[in-house]
Amino acid sequence: xxxxxxxxxxxxxxxxxxxxxxxxxxxxxxxxxxxxxxxxxxxxxxxxxxxxxxxxxxxxxxxxxxxxxxxxxxxxxxxxxxxxxxxxxxxxxxxxxxxxxxxxxxxxxxxxxxxxxx
Amino acid sequence: xxxxxxxxxxxxxxxxxxxxxxxxxxxxxxxxxxxxxxxxxxxxxxxxxxxxxxxxxxxxxxxxxxxxxxxxxxxxxxxxxxxxxxxxxxxxxxxxxxxxxxxxxxxxxxxxxxxxxxxxxxxxxxxxxxxxxxxxxxxxxxxxxxxxxxxxxxxxxxxxxxxxxxxxxxxxxxxxxxxxxxxxxxxxxxxxxxxxxxxxxxxxxxxxxxxxxxxxxxxxxxxxxxxxxxxxxxxxxxxxxxxxxxxxxxxxxxxxxxxxxxxxxxxxxxxxxxxxxxxxxxxxxxxxxxxxxxxxxxxxxxxxxxxxxxxxxxxxxxxxxxxxxxxxxxxxxxxxxxxxxxxxxxxxxxxxxxxxxxxxxxxxxxxxxxxxxxxxxxxxxxxxxxxxxxxxxxxxxxxxxxxxxxxxxxxxxxxxxxxxxxxxxxxxxxxxxxxxxxxxxxxxxxxxxxxxxxxxxxxxxxxxxxxxxxxxxx
Numbered sequence: 001x002x003x004x005x006x007x008x009x010x011x012x013x014x015x016x017x018x019x020x021x022x023x024x025x026x027x028x029x030x031x032x033x034x035x036x037x038x039x040x041x042x043x044x045x046x047x048x049x050x051x052x053x054x055x056x057x058x059x060x061x062x063x064x065x066x067x068x069x070x071x072x073x074x075x076x077x078x079x080x081x082x083x084x085x086x087x088x089x090x091x092x093x094x095x096x097x098x099x100x101x102x103x104x105x106x107x108x109x110x111x112x113x114x115x116x117x118x
Numbered sequence: 119x120x121x122x123x124x125x126x127x128x129x130x131x132x133x134x135x136x137x138x139x140x141x142x143x144x145x146x147x148x149x150x151x152x153x154x155x156x157x158x159x160x161x162x163x164x165x166x167x168x169x170x171x172x173x174x175x176x177x178x179x180x181x182x183x184x185x186x187x188x189x190x191x192x193x194x195x196x197x198x199x200x201x202x203x204x205x206x207x208x209x210x211x212x213x214x215x216x217x218x219x220x221x222x223x224x225x226x227x228x229x230x231x232x233x234x235x236x237x238x239x240x241x242x243x244x245x246x247x248x249x250x251x252x253x254x255x256x257x258x259x260x261x262x263x264x265x266x267x268x269x270x271x272x273x274x275x276x277x278x279x280x281x282x283x284x285x286x287x288x289x290x291x292x293x294x295x296x297x298x299x300x301x302x303x304x305x306x307x308x309x310x311x312x313x314x315x316x317x318x319x320x321x322x323x324x325x326x327x328x329x330x331x332x333x334x335x336x337x338x339x340x341x342x343x344x345x346x347x348x349x350x351x352x353x354x355x356x357x358x359x360x361x362x363x364x365x366x367x368x369x370x371x372x373x374x375x376x377x378x379x380x381x382x383x384x385x386x387x388x389x390x391x392x393x394x395x396x397x398x399x400x401x402x403x404x405x406x407x408x409x410x411x412x413x414x415x416x417x418x419x420x421x422x423x424x425x426x427x428x429x430x431x432x433x434x435x436x437x438x439x440x441x442x443x444x445x446x447x448x449x450x451x452x453x454x455x456x457x458x459x460x461x462x463x464x465x466x467x468x469x470x471x472x473x474x475x476x477x478x479x480x481x482x483x484x485x486x487x488x489x490x491x492x493x494x495x496x497x498x499x500x501x502x503x504x505x506x507x508x509x510x511x512x513x514x515x516x517x518x519x520x521x522x523x524x525x526x527x528x529x530x531x532x533x534x535x536x537x538x539x540x541x542x543x544x545x546x547x548x549x550x551x552x553x554x555x556x557x558x559x560x561x562x563x564x565x566x567x568x569x570x571x572x573x574x575x576x577x578x579x580x581x582x583x584x585x586x587x588x589x590x591x592x
Contacts, residue, residue, distance in 0.1 A: 016387070016388050017177075017178055017388065018388050018389055018390045019177060019388075019390075019570075020177050020181070020567040020570070021272075021274060021275070021567070021570050022390050024386075024388070024389065024390055026383075026386045026387075028383070052501060053501060054500075054501060059274065061390065061391065063391070063392055063393070065392065067382070068379060068382055068383055068386075070383065070386065072386055072392055074390040074391070076273070076274040080566055080567065081177075081180060081181070081566075081567060082180035082181055082182070082564075082565065082566060082567075083440065083566050084440070084443075084486055084487075084488050084516060084518045084564070085488060087490060087496055087497050087498075087499070088497055088498075089179070089180050090178060090179075093497050093498065094498070096498060096502070096503065096504075097498065097501050097502070097503050100503035100504065101503075
């Protein structure tokens with residue numbers, strides 16, 4: 001079985017333009033256990049987003065919102081919206097690399113409700 | 119006479135006197151022309167709204183609509199929505215406010231919607247006073263502001279140059295609530311605004327009637343996409359009621375629901391920062407906002423703040439032509455080419471560049487092209503996490519050139535290659551699957567957003583022009 005991914009644990013992971021010059025991604029986790037994975041700063045952090053999306057780490061903004069079990073990630077669009085090189089006008093498909101991230105083993109070791117969902 | 123300014127938050131005191139206990143906002147949908155069930159508007163009217171507000175535009179579909187001044191929505195869909203909304207507004211004797219008319223909020227977009235409104239008013243024999251607010255800006259006026267040091271970049275933009283302003287086909291300033299209030303105070307029943315913040319259309323009436331800025335701007339943000347803040351976004355719009363202590367929100371459709379999560383989560387939607395949102399007059403801060411369920415479909419929100427800015431700013435949007443484009447699309451099913459598709463695409467680019475030099479005498483700096491491999495990795499390219507091989511690949515060629523004829527000429531040079539280009543190890547000419555005949559599709563002018571800047575203004579209304587049209591049936 002392939003390694004469980006962040007997307008496997010999430011209720012929804014989405015991406016979208018936040019105006020023509022930014023892209024933002026929302027990771028909705030179903031509960032506190034799921035949130036603990038997405039909000040793990042040793043897992044999802046500015047360096048990881050920089051590597052995944054090829055953007056400078058110091059331009060990445062991450063908002064961890066426990067009240068909603070949400071982690072929100074925003075960064076300037078690497079390609080200007082609707083320019084010749086833009087293949088995703090609404091940036092609506094850019095959540096996929098984030099969702100495909102394998103979840104670190106430390107979040108998988110203890111049997112939890114989330115594990116049974118995988 | 120200018121009313122005295124409140125020393126605490128800079129708001130004119132006349133705006134702080136609550137004229138009513140509560141203000142109801144009916145938002146039928148997230149965008150004019152998107153359609154909605156008329157029954158949801160009828161239900162909204164029973165909740166005693168003080169205004170019907172709806173957004174008419176967005177930058178989200180790209181710079182073409184601003185650049186050309188054309189609308190994304192078809193006129194028939196706008197007319198259908200307007201007929202229902204104008205009748206509702208006339209019945210309830212409340213204003214109808216539409217922002218960012220015609221998608222880009224250009225002057226032509228305002229006129230387009232104004233013409234449709236005039237048609238409906240005549241057909242339905244409605245006696246309503248219409249105000250239009252124009253928000254297009256000239257490069258000449260903005261250059262004066264630039265020279266005066268009053269235009270500042272927003273992240274990630276750099277300092278603006280006069281050349282960038284001159285390059286724009288169209289520029290709009292994004293109004294706050296103030297020009298809308300000016301039009302309403304002038305007696306308008308229907309306000310058709312050029313580019314406005316998504317929130318201003320919903321915030322104008324509550325602010326005019328003395329509702330507090332924090333709950334008003336927060337409610338305006340939550341309702342700006344209609345039912346997006348509900349558990350069933352397709353069921354129609356929403357109704358917000360603002361009072362001195364906060365606001366209450368519910369869906370128009372009785373079977374849909376707002377939950378504390380669905381409402382709070384809407385602050386995430388299309389925003390960089392979910393806790394702060396800048397408006398021309400200041401910043402909405404929702405860090406301390408609380409959301410609780412009043413019942414199974416209504417949510418109460420309290421604790422939202424609005425921090426008035428020292429400097430009023432108007433955000434600019436501008437689109438310029440980057441060239442003219444021609445698209446060509448072919449399909450590949452041959453397993454050998456599909457298995458080596460990146461090599462094939464690189465070869466296509468190399469041979470095309472050579473052939474353009476040979477036949478059209480142009481070097482690679484005189485035009486540009488993009489080859490996209492749909493089915494392989496067109497959307498995410500090198501950041502795609504999935505290496506699975508494709509079964510078939512759609513090859514899209516987009517050529518960008520200084521004029522349409524050159525773009526099409528380059529695409530025509532590509533035509534035999536997109537039909538027959540073999541891999542180096544193939545001893546025969548394959549014939550690939552063009553999707554259309556002719557293969558080349560002329561896209562016309564291509565646009566790009568080039569402004570991400572704000573103008574510091576002394577007056578929140580000075581960049582916008584309000585015109586009032588008297589009722590034609592008066």
